[in-house]
Amino acid sequence: MSSLNPVSMSKSLESSEIPVLTWNETAPELKEKILRRSQLSLDEARAIARNWISQVENSGDAALVEYIRQFDDPNFKLETLRVTKDDINEAYNNVDQQVVDTIKRQVEISTEFHSRQVPKSWQETGEYVPGVTTGWKITPIESVGLNVPAGQVPLPTVMQILTVAAKAARVPRVVACFPPTGKHHEMLIAADIAGTDEIYRVGGIAGIAAMSRGTESIKPVRKIVGPGSIYTQAAKMEVSLLGTAIDMLSGPSEALIIADESASPEHCAADILARCEHDQNACAVLATTSKKLAEETKVEIAKQLPTLQRADVAQVALGRYSAIALFDSMDEIIDFANEYSTEHLEILTDSPWEICDRIQNAGAIFLGHYAPVAVGDYASGTNHCLPTGVAPHTVSPIGVDTFLKKSEIQHLTREGLKNLEPIITTISTIERLDAHKQSVLRRLK
Numbered sequence: 352m353s354s355l356n357p358v359s360m361s362k363s364l365e366s367s368e369i370p371v372l373t374w375n376e377t378a379p380e381l382k383e384k385i386l387r388r389s390q391l392s393l394d395e396a397r398a399i400a401r402n403w404i405s406q407v408e409n410s411g412d413a414a415l416v417e418y419i420r421q422f423d424d425p426n427f428k429l430e431t432l433r434v435t436k437d438d439i440n441e442a443y444n445n446v447d448q449q450v451v452d453t454i455k456r457q458v459e460i461s462t463e464f465h466s467r468q469v470p471k472s473w474q475e476t477g478e479y480v481p482g483v484t485t486g487w488k489i490t491p492i493e494s495v496g497l498n499v500p501a502g503q504v505p506l507p508t509v510m511q512i513l514t515v516a517a518k519a520a521r522v523p524r525v526v527a528c529f530p531p532t533g534k535h536h537e538m539l540i541a542a543d544i545a546g547t548d549e550i551y552r553v554g555g556i557a558g559i560a561a562m563s564r565g566t567e568s569i570k571p572v573r574k575i576v577g578p579g580s581i582y583t584q585a586a587k588m589e590v591s592l593l594g595t596a597i598d599m600l601s602g603p604s605e606a607l608i609i610a611d612e613s614a615s616p617e618h619c620a621a622d623i624l625a626r627c628e629h630d631q632n633a634c635a636v637l638a639t640t641s642k643k644l645a646e647e648t649k650v651e652i653a654k655q656l657p658t659l660q661r662a663d664v665a666q667v668a669l670g671r672y673s674a675i676a677l678f679d680s681m682d683e684i685i686d687f688a689n690e691y692s693t694e695h696l697e698i699l700t701d702s703p704w705e706i707c708d709r710i711q712n713a714g715a716i717f718l719g720h721y722a723p724v725a726v727g728d729y730a731s732g733t734n735h736c737l738p739t740g741v742a743p744h745t746v747s748p749i750g751v752d753t754f755l756k757k758s759e760i761q762h763l764t765r766e767g768l769k770n771l772e773p774i775i776t777t778i779s780t781i782e783r784l785d786a787h788k789q790s791v792l793r794r795l796k
Contacts, residue, residue: 369623369652369669371645374638374676374687386691388672389603389632390740396585400556404589407560412567418557423502423530427552431531432568434550439543442536451540457730458511458544464732465519468751482767488758492596494524494570495754496562497547498577498587499538501529501554507541512734513577513749514545520754523548526562526572530554555579556586563590571595576749578736598753599746602739604629605672606724607693607713609684609706612641614699614720619644620651622697622723627668628661634672636691638684645675685709692741695724714743769795 406414412429419427475486497513500506517525527542531552542550551569553561565571575587576598587597606626610619619637626635639645656662678684692712700706703718714737715727728735738746772791779787
């Protein structure tokens with residue numbers, strides 16, 4: 352790599368190396384590109400999704416087979432659509448026991464974390480007004496569908512974390528769909544250990560359509576969750592308009608790293624590359640006040656990149672939406688972090704908790720020099736299915752509450768109704784809703 356000079360106006364983010372920017376001197380359009388990152392338009396993908404959803408709705412299993420043969424497996428047969436107990440037994444027979452034990456431990460840790468999120472099924476607010484008791488009841492969604500990507504690599508960790516959250520919420524029927532691009536033994540084992548009820552070999556648009564509209568083989572579900580490609584996200588958006596609830600629309604993986612002079616350039620580089628190897632549109636931004644750290648991190652990236660299996664993917668991502676940004680103060684970095692609103696936020700400083708207290712927008716936060724994002728991806732038990740693309744301003748990670756719903760409750764005595772009657776009669780008169788008023792007055796005659 353060449354010697355490093357912070358860029359301001361002319362450096363293009365489409366170069367193959369990560370730019371080093373002096374943030375206060377960076378051109379507005381370049382700032383905007385970094386802040387917005389991969390905000391992809393779904394218009395074209397939605398049109399394709401609508402077509403396949405219509406085919407699945409009209410032709411059922413036949414459309415699933417056509418989709419799978421076109422995009423995943425040209426030799427696919429309908430009788431292999433549903434994963435059987437024999438398939439799961441075969442998976443155990445073909446996977447090393449150490450891997451099975453690792454997945455079991457992973458599920459145990461995930462279950463411990465998610466079980467602590469479960470709210471009480473009944474909450475009572477008491478009698479603020481005499482004779483009026485109010486509260487709410489929590490119940491699980493009847494059935495949910497999990498979309499688990501496997502087009503490029505198997506993702507047993509996504510399978511287990513989604514299932515664990517749904518089962519912690521006590522969802523009676525948990526359905527998982529993944530594309531049949533390989534045997535994916537580890538994914539079947541993760542699903543079995545975590546407690547998935549039904550598993551189907553169909554992914555992408557067809558999997559979303561099947562779980563939403565139903566086919567001869569797959570009964571529909573009430574809600575669909577999980578990550579996926581732009582086409583999967585477009586399909587989720589389309590079925591949400593047809594009455595199937597969804598969790599969120601997820602984009603490429605991303606991370607913001609806040610670091611001071613105590614941070615290791617080697618670690619910063621490794622964490623940047625860990626995001627960028629996901630996808631060409633993935634991104635990582637290092638925000639620091641240390642020019643030395645910025646320059647040494649860029650050198651480290653150049654050193655580590657050639658050692659990666661997916662170096663070609665990471666190299667594109669480094670030059671597309673990623674950056675190393677120099678700021679004048681930590682206060683400026685915190686303001687930037689809250690505006691950037693990232694999926695993953697690492698705080699590699701001497702006082703990470705103090706900075707964490709001032710963070711308003713992030714999907715998941717990793718504190719200290721020994722908490723890389725990979726810990727959340729694989730082992731700490733927190734849910735790594737997170738909002739992306741500034742969505743953390745308003746959206747939470749998938750968790751137990753994703754699979755729950757709340758019913759509000761009120762119980763009134765005659766005294767309670769009498770105490771509220773003046774409010775009801777006055778407001779219903781203003782709104783000219785006489786029957787509302789009469790439904791109260793007739794009870795008090």
